Amino acid sequence: MKPPPVVYHGPDTLEEAVRLLAEHGAEAKVLAGGQSLVPMLNMRLTAPRRLVDVNRLDELAYVRSDRHGVRVGALARHADVERATHAFETVPLLRQAVRTVAHPTIRNRGTTVGSLVHADPAGEMPAVLALLDGEVLLRSERDGERTVAAADFFVGPMESACREDEVAVEAYFPRPAGRTGTDWRELSRRSGDYALCGVGTLVRVDDAGAVVAARAAYIAMGSVPQVVDLTEAAADGDWSAAAESAADQLDPEDDIHASAEYRRHLARVLTARSLKASYEAVAP
Amino acid sequence: MPDKHVGQPLLRKEDPRLLAGQGRYLDDLGRDALAAAFVRSPVAHARITDIDVTDALDVEGLVAIYTYEDLPDRIAEPLPLLIPHPDLTHARTPHCLANGEVNHVGEAVVMVVATDRYLAEDAAERIRVAYRDLPPVVGVSQARAGDRLVHEDVPGNIAARSVQENGQGDAHSAIAAAPHKLTLDLEIERSASMPMEGKGVLAHWDADDRTLRVHSSTQTSTSVRLAVAAKLGLPPDRVEVVTPDVGGGFGVKIVHPWPEEILVPWAAMTLGRDVKWVEDRREHFISSAHERGQQQRIEVGFDDAGRLHGLSVEIWHDNGAYVPYGIIVPIVTSTQLLGPYKVGAYRVEFTSLYTNTVIVTPYRGAGRPQGVFAMERTMDAIAEYLGLDRLAVREANLIQPDEMPYDQGLVFQDGRPLIYDSGDYPTMMRMIRDLVGWDGFEAEREAAAGQGRRIGIGVAAYVEGTGMGPYEGAHVKVETTGEIVVSTGLTTQGQGHYTTLAQIAADVLGVAVADVTVITGDTRRFKYAVGTFASRAIVTSGNAVAVAAAKVAEKAKRIAAAALGDGIAPEDLELGDGVVRRKDDPGSFIDLQTVAVLSNPLRYAFDEAAKAATQFAAAANTGDEPGLEATGFYMPERSTFAAGAHGVVVETDPETADIKILRYCVVHDCGVVVNPRIVEGQVHGGVAQGVGGALYERIVYDDAGQLVNASYMDFLIPFSTEVPHIETAHMVTASGVNPLGLKGAGEAGVIPTSAAVASAVEDAERGRGATEQGLAIRRMPISPSELYELRKGRVHA
Missing domain, CATH: 3.90.1170.50 (Aldehyde oxidase/xanthine dehydrogenase, a/b hammerhead)
Known part of the structure; x- marks a missing residue:
């Protein structure tokens, strides 16, 4: 459990970081919070020749909100997102979900943008970004800045659209339009563990309380965050039927903690509970 | 003080x-x-x-x-x-x-x-x-099949086969002759x-x-x-x-x-x-090493009151690739399975099997959790079969206080007879009944059901042989600074020996605990010891410390008597408050520290205090060897038997099958308690590991023999958030084996947890009315996913 030899770079500016990746990207990894990367290094599951540590880029340690949404800089820790009241008021789902990310000590160190780039299918924040139709701002020496929508960002398990010469600079979580309620819930073996199944929902209602939009996003139920549109299925407020329809569209796998069938069952149960909670948060 | x-x-x-x-x-x-x-x-x-x-x-x-x-x-x-x-x-x-x-x-x-x-x-x-x-051999079933061999010169993968009977007749005949019979097949998975x-x-x-x-x-x-x-x-x-x-x-x-x-x-x-x-x-x-993995087949014969007439248990024990520690674990399972009960004619047979997995050696509980699981699942199954209260069935089978010492007729893991020295199991069961609220639980169950919630209650009892030999020793010395140094050869790894052994020495020498320093696990300081395991340290080393300290006290009195002169005899003196004093005149005393100086007759004075011990001073020559110190050993004749009962209330989510412990109650008897805070801590730590074994921890090998969850991410040790508040009640039945009346407490908390939780989950899942059957838990640990599977198998009328 000792990492193999690695060359360490600690750039002081974003420009320098981007330049280092332009030069060494193929053999480098960006180190932010290190909550996934460092254990993988120690177990020699990954062996990059170089680390580009972005922890000195203080200008990226921000969580900013306006009436359109929340912008999270690359060096904002999960705990910053969790604690930012303005972010909660703008996009309540952020706090609802981020508080289920691992444990406080991990949230104090791990970054939200880092978890997006890591693209663990069991990670909460990728699913939140996907549910909200958010986007990620990337920067490289070659292309300058580019923005990738959540739907295109998560490519496969542990694989995002962030190229090896790019730094993910910021994630943008838009505020849902209209009268929208959100909810996040999951069941994990122990508190703070990766969820056996996690679901976030979003329900928009009109002034009469009729459902005009409903969506759910899932973690640990496929190789990337699974987003299911349930507007039609939930139109008449039958959450169980909507949950049934959602579960039919998921394809979870067995592992040592739970069977695929149980996971699908959980998706059904949690979706119904979550849709109801989202609805009740905004129903007249 | x-x-x-x-x-x-x-x-x-x-x-x-x-x-x-x-x-x-x-x-x-x-x-x-x-x-x-x-x-x-x-x-x-x-x-x-x-x-x-x-x-x-x-x-x-x-x-x-x-x-x-x-x-x-x-x-x-x-x-x-x-x-x-x-x-x-x-x-x-x-x-x-x-x-x-x-x-x-x-x-x-x-x-x-x-x-x-x-x-x-x-x-x-x-x-x-x-x-x-x-070809790898993985798991008990594959080892039993015997078509693949771990060691080519070990047929059937069988390291050992062992049978014990308790001398109360043929178990199979007793079972056959009993009014009712049941058979249970059980399994406990690997942990570590x-x-x-x-x-x-x-x-x-x-x-x-x-x-x-x-x-x-x-x-x-x-x-x-x-x-x-x-x-x-x-x-x-x-x-x-x-x-x-x-x-x-x-x-x-x-x-x-x-x-x-x-x-x-x-x-x-x-x-x-x-x-x-x-x-x-x-x-x-x-x-390193793992433990727990066993399959068991139980046959039991009993009467209308649930009293056992005969019990036959077969155990298939996974000992991993090698057996450097012998067959202690299955021996402990076979013998401690009996718990506080009289089972009639008993026969137990275990087969210890090689597999291509990490070796199996004792882990806190050391085979007892499996044995208690077997016995307590059997008790619940009998109650279910007869429609009797589960606690009542247990109470019908208890060894009574007036039957102590009680000979179970078997040979224990120390090679000595399995004789329970003391215990009051009926009181213990009454205490757990009261503590967990057994009698009022039906009302709670109905109230919860009214809210759409499922709750269940379970109980399990155990007896634990502790404090086995061959021996432990201690060296106690009073330094000329007044510091008392207690050296014991046994090691310490969190049990609080620096405190508990100091308490024992302090009482014998009449000093403050703060004046006593305990040294453990250093062969330069003490060469002869066995080790800290099997809930034995406080029993064996505690008594040895008392023996050594008593020798020091006697020596201190001899030297002080000589120093005080005036015709005073050692018997006229006592130790207390850091001095040796006259019983009839406490104002006449000599500091223990000074006695330590006098205990070493000196030719050369190296400081002011030492002058008192030089040849032209009034030497207190008693003929003793120099130094106010002594070595003492305690060699128990056999183990001393602690006991306890756990009661647990769980809630199972009707939809997600999530399992939550609502209450965890412990009645605990480890004889005379040296330090109640430390014992409580031991119980808490044990229960935490027990909860791990019941609901979370399992070592998972795939068919190729790869350990697939070899990290703390996937081997689920409960966090503080998963460990329930633990309510504890103590009772004391002093050991009849050792002078201090002590029994061990180190493993207690972990022993009955899987059995108690299984009992409670099964109770929460009890059939409702005529339309739904209950389900039977035959394997632990249990996860929500597994409870969901069990529910699917339930027959709905």
């Missing part, structure tokens, strides 16, 4: 140091030592066809690479069989490094020594070992001790002095010393083994010598340099 320290809930003397980060663990030592790393087998069962180290040779900082071929003489022989037993007919023990064949993932194949651990691992990574795969600190060894060879000093994170420094001396061909007195602070043991560190405990000292001697090896977490998972 209280009259008596024993019985007081004193704060632990060791905690300020440990909590302030001033502990000194193995890896805190030997900063400049060379580091060892190991190439371990990535496959479960194979012949080694080639080892190619070429690529590793140019790693900077490499010092040495050793394979089996490099090992001399006794180090090349298999490691010792620590506990031979006549029924252990096919014992196989591992080599320090694999000798042509590997039998589990993680078995050490090559040792690498380099200037630091990073470089040692870099070199290890470049060593190529070629394997020719053999998982101390926070893994193993570790540091060795220093002094070539001039020809002495070897070994630091090891062990539960038995004295036994490591003898084992290392034997393997390295050194006289034991040339080997010192010191145990630094140890970050938990829970059984795995009683095994010795581990290959690394031989190889690291040997490398230090060979290289003439200090060498250190610190086990990492993955190594601990795949190359």
